[in-house]
Amino acid sequence: MKKIVIIVAGLVMMSACQNHQETANRLQQQVDSLQTIVDNKDAELNDIVVTMTEVQTGIARIAEAEGRVTVADGSQESASSREIIRDNMEYICEAMRQNRELVAQLREKLNASRFKADKLKKLVDGLQAQVEAQDMRIQELQASLAEKDSTILAQTGRIDSLSQSVASLTEVSKEQAGTMARQEKQLNSAWFVYGTKAELKEQGILKGGDVLKDKDFNKDYFTEIDIRHVKDIKTYSKSAQLLTTHPNDSYMLTKDGNGYYELHISNPSRFWSVSKYLVMQVK
Numbered sequence: 001m002k003k004i005v006i007i008v009a010g011l012v013m014m015s016a017c018q019n020h021q022e023t024a025n026r027l028q029q030q031v032d033s034l035q036t037i038v039d040n041k042d043a044e045l046n047d048i049v050v051t052m053t054e055v056q057t058g059i060a061r062i063a064e065a066e067g068r069v070t071v072a073d074g075s076q077e078s079a080s081s082r083e084i085i086r087d088n089m090e091y092i093c094e095a096m097r098q099n100r101e102l103v104a105q106l107r108e109k110l111n112a113s114r115f116k117a118d119k120l121k122k123l124v125d126g127l128q129a130q131v132e133a134q135d136m137r138i139q140e141l142q143a144s145l146a147e148k149d150s151t152i153l154a155q156t157g158r159i160d161s162l163s164q165s166v167a168s169l170t171e172v173s174k175e176q177a178g179t180m181a182r183q184e185k186q187l188n189s190a191w192f193v194y195g196t197k198a199e200l201k202e203q204g205i206l207k208g209g210d211v212l213k214d215k216d217f218n219k220d221y222f223t224e225i226d227i228r229h230v231k232d233i234k235t236y237s238k239s240a241q242l243l244t245t246h247p248n249d250s251y252m253l254t255k256d257g258n259g260y261y262e263l264h265i266s267n268p269s270r271f272w273s274v275s276k277y278l279v280m281q282v283k
Helices: 002-074 079-112 118-187 197-202
Strands: 189-195 223-226 232-234 240-242 251-255 261-265 277-282
Touching (some): 079 118, 240 261
Antiparallel strands (some): 240 277, 251 261
16 A cells, blocks of 8 residues: 555656646746847847948938038139049948938838837937938039039130130230331331442442442342441441431541541431431442
């Protein structure tokens, strides 16, 4: 009888142990399931927070690039500043595209999440509002830059036109200056020669007692002078007379220390008014 009681007691104890183990196993499964849910929620939340941080970082970098474009736009126009503006605008457009995609991903993650958090949704709404406001500023900035480019293009066209006009006027001015210089030289040029009677005849300057009777004489035998500067002409001769006609009160024939005659022109404009050629016969 005692053996039977012992066996029954043993069976009861074994059964109790088995029931306890099964209960413990079920509780552990529930704990593991709850932990999995918590871990999944933590992973979801962490993923959302990481994405939100990326959006905030993008907004800050875009704002910084906006500042660089504004500074470059206000500086003196140059090839380097235009390069800075172009590079920053390309960066801004790409960053805006990425931010819009990230905000869309946030919306999808929140909608697919197994928990709802009003505060988190408000944060995402705020980020989306910032991105949209930034997008509007970028569009305004692009429009402003496009308008400026159009203005610069028009100004460049006007500058090119003015440059061409200035170049044309400069060329005309050079031509006029050259013409005036030639005319001035011609007005102030005169030619003189002195020689014996035989020499003058030989050069066709003196014919039958007439001086420069026709144009058939050797012009190369004459010396060209500027009447504004040359007022004294030496003959290196002790006998000299003027064969061409010149007002008597506009010159003097005097002798130097060696007894050689020298012509002094006291009134050049009057002296050369009758003829621009001076012929003196010497011995």
